[in-house]
Amino acid sequence: MNRLWKEFSKGLWKDLPPFKIVLGLCPVLAVTKTAYNGLGMGLAVIFVLTLSNLLVSLLRKAIPAKVRIACFIVVAASLVVCVELLMQAYAYPLYLQLGIFVPLIVVNCIILGRAEAFASKNPTHLAVADGLGMGIGFALSLTFLGSVREMFGYGTWFGMELAGDWYEPFAFMIEAPGAFVCLGLVLAGMNALTNWQRRTRGLEAIEGPIHDCKTCGLCATKPRI
Amino acid sequence: MDYFTLVIAAIFVNNIVLAQYLGNCPFIGTSKESGVAIGMGLAVVFVATMAAAITWCVQRFLLVPFDLAYLQTITFILVIASLVQFVEMFLKKAVPPLYKSLGIFLPLITTNCAVLGIAIICQREEYTLLQTIIFSIASGAGFMLALVVLASIRERLDLARVPTSLRGTPLALIMAGLMSLAFFAFKGMAS
């Protein structure tokens, strides 16, 4: 149980994607114009990540190493298509907003990264916990970032007016540059927070505590033929 | 739509990274050294073009006739993943020098959404095969341009005095934002 909680909770803060492990940036940047979009994308990722972890973990002994990546990708892609179809059926406006990024969930490094780095090596229950934790962390992050950008960019939150007419929406925040800068500042904030924590614990502040793209393990993995 | 506009639009106006938000993980991840950036960029141009051409054929001759457009994502990604593995094997056998310089980037491309993104955009825009090929080369070049520019900036930034919290990835993202802002100036030049 302890272990289960550990694998689940690490995605919520310790390895929080994309703020602590900088992964899956494309959806993070592209779909967080509003909090609603962020949440929708986050839910889609939770669904795909949890189920792909589950399936990969179940199939991990049957899959030959040489077609491992292809198999993982087919699993992830099937789930993504499911999500796509379900979203079309039950949340069509969201589907229109997220557009091309729904199919792109399949190449979100988080999905393949967790499949490769965790699910293919661990028993099912841990894999599910990991996927769920990571997915929830991802969804929360996306919602947070979407909220920030929506508040500044439109002056609203989940579509609710926050400010009066005097507020001149800061359009920069909802365009691509604003996405980059906003995420950069959030990461800087995470760094500052980590360093502040370290200092209060009497530890020395370190440069860039945020992991760079390392955790997914894909960089080091070469398909062996 | 003439090909020149297509190329300009793909490289500058709708730059795949800076305007379309595609391929950001490798954009941030491999932009620490310009040498690596060039290698990654070339690999993306190469694979994206091949992938777009093959997926165009798959869509045209398989998915559309059988009315299976909803399987686009899964077939495309399967094609790309197999293609990357095949290209890797092929280069290793046939052009070992090229394999040595590009090989290490190939596995990273499987998860580069720019490649899948380019293939899907080509379908959405209903490009012809020739347009698809030109568009994907240009988009790949746009990716490479952004990557190399960011890498060059980051190499200098490594040495600059910036607040500790901003060092590394945060600053890289902010730089990418500023680059994206600069690329905004191309808006309206071509659609």
Next chain:
Amino acid sequence: MREALRMILVLSLICGLSGLTLAAVRQATGPRIEEQVLTYVQGPALNQIFANADNNPVLDRVAIDLDGEAVTVFPAMVDGQLAGVAIEAFGRGYGGDIGVMVGFATADGSITGIGITTLKETPGLGSRVVEPEFREQFGSRPGQDMALQSQGGDIAAIAGATLSSAATVAAVNEAIRMYSRIKDRFPKRWSDQDTP
């Protein structure tokens, strides 16, 4: 060799299974997706045309057979009576087909208005066909063929987007032709009923 076979087998099996799953999901969600697409793509155009309809034309849509092809007709009810119908038609524009929803008043077959459903025209030029100034030229006029001013008609084309304008006109004319061929069946279909 055994390894290669296993490789092929596993990958094919996984693909096949995923195909099965997806097809099933697709089957299950198909009707709902169709409705959603109609609501969000054709819906806004219909609302422009039948601002005063008190039914949901999308939900009440009817497929009518025309020379073996199904034409989807969207009826609009006012006070329980069929007031008008809308038909979608397409014209070849600069960037692809332009979808035009054309509304007809059942009383006299005149055009009540048009709405653009899908288009991929150049932003700022061809895309201006959605603007009311252009669209309203089609409203409240008899249901007979029309043409751009340059071709001797009375529709003012959008400056710099003659092709898009012509495509819209062509689509409207196409809709008029379809309407004229199936209009006789409407009274039968909606004879004094509230709902089909």
Next chain:
Amino acid sequence: MIMTSVLVLLGIGFTAAAILAVASKLLYVYEDPRIAEVESVLAGANCGGCGFPGCAAAAQGVVDGKAGATVCVIGGDEVATNVAAIMGLGFSSMEKQIAFVDCTGGIRAEEIYDYAGVSDCRAQNLLYGGNKMCPEGCLGHGTCVTACQFGAIDMGPQGYPVVDPALCTACGACAQVCPRGVITIWGMTARLTHLNEITDCLAPCRQRCPGQINIPRYIEQTSRGDFAGALETIRERIPMPLTIGRVCPYPCESACRRTHVDAPVGINMVKRYVADWEMNSGQRQPVTCAPETGRRVAVVGGGPAGLSCAFYLRRLGHSPTIFESMPSLGGQLRYGIPEYRLPKAVLDWEIQGILDLGIDVVHGKAFGTDFDLDSLKEDGFEAVFLGIGAWMNMTLRIEGEDTKGVETGTEFLTKVGLNMETGVGRKVVVVGGGNTAIDTARTSVRLGADVTLMYRRTKGEMPANIEEIIGAEEEGVKYLFLAAPTRIISDESGHVTHVEYIRMELGEPDETGRRSPIPVEGSETIIDTDTVYTAIGQKPELSCLYDEGGNCPLEQTKWRTLAAHPVTLQTALPHVFTGGDMHTGPGIVITALGEGRKAARSIHQYLTDGAPHYSAKVQRDLIPYTMFTHVPDVGYRKRSTVPHLIGCDQRVCTFKEIEGALSSEEAKHEACRCLRCGLTCYNRDLPARECNEDGCVSRS
């Protein structure tokens, strides 16, 4: 629709898998199975410490022969044994390489700029360029320290990095981050075969030393008490520190920058101290040699050049054989330099140390008569080093030169060296002004003679060491300057009785800058004598090179020495190399030792690469802009003096060694006088600095 979906996806999956499966068969690239095996036993940390990008690449490297069993730097002996087992390799088949810091400029560089940026060498280098004058200097921010994954580098007390050879894995991370190229990864072979280049950080003494010894480095090591390290530094360039510490006329000291403050650092005293420290400890310091290559090289001549060449050939892994015509090795060291300057026991101890590395010696065989180049080739020697020295004396070309009692100085010294009867008389005239003349004079004094030394210029022009000139004067040698013999007068028995000489005066300086003597007409004078020793110069005896037909494949210079390439020392025959007096004409010992190493380097490259090569940047002359004479901010510190072991009165009758060694404190004091010069920099420190356990801390 379900059916088509399933079939299409099944089809695509099948096609993809089939293509991949077929491709993996068709495009299968043969990979040595050992690569996987080796990779499986490596530590798997992908640390990059081995210099390869990850363990897989390292395994590939091992199989390709680019790395040895010890490739894995963190795996330790166990991994190395496993790798060796897989590869069938010897354990230590790779040369240990370590990082080598060749700059002592940390603090000095910092003084030039008020730099307030991030403490990173690359940043400073990029933004400010660092030290203006020196393009190589250490910036002292320690980026290399952070770059080292193994904790092998520390910022030393002087503000420049110090490498711990035990921890260093030669991964090259430090060299990579250093923007100035101060750190290099060197293997022993590279260090032994390096020739000074003008881009190296060459202090003036290093530029001046014919042996190219890294003088500042061994002095610094001595100042820290690391005598073994100092010896190792010296032995990278010359094999005979004991000998050189005694006989060298130390040209280096003439270039020392401290000369412009007070007096030059006693460089040679320090060298002698560490050399004596080893000998007195009774324990030879280990000298590392590369693994045997089995290539045989003939070294003709067992003098300093031949010994040096053989020593370095052996250290580079080859198998040299020395051919010596005299009964003992040492050449002029044994037969030209008298006992009181270089005791034979010391020489024997030193030569034994060289031979102990595994060098064969063939005694009593003369080149040209007992063997020649052809026979050496037949015997399987792949290259030949000719170092037979310059034993043929120049003649005075005056009347009566063949009179009995007239002999050359070298013949006389050789006889003394061989303990033969010399036939020295009571009144001896020595002609010449070089060290051989002085040696002859002082030896004659010890044999009880009254000696007059005749030289055609003045004392200031004498080529001999000033200590030697003074020493001889102290021992009662009379000088007759501005005098040249014109005739030798003999009695009826044909034995010399008088020498007639003519007085000279100095004319205008010629192109070499020396004022040439001009005879003064009618000033002929006669002095009494019974023995005349001439020591006016020697040249190589090249007749041994000619076959019966008088043909020689080798070329001569106009000075009758063997012609060879000035840097590689390769002669007209590609496999024949030369060095020492045979090449330069009579020179000093350190030059011969230096040439021996250069020849060994060329032979090594000839054997391994097919031809010797060298950089265009090779340093041959002093670099003018580094020879400044204004040395501000350095305080006065007294130069140590070498103790004399015996008094003047005793010296005339004994051959005991005269000069002694410094004490340990004096050696450290002298070492601390060193300014740690670089190319253009030096320590601007003040007298306040002191010697302590950690060496000389220049700032407290």
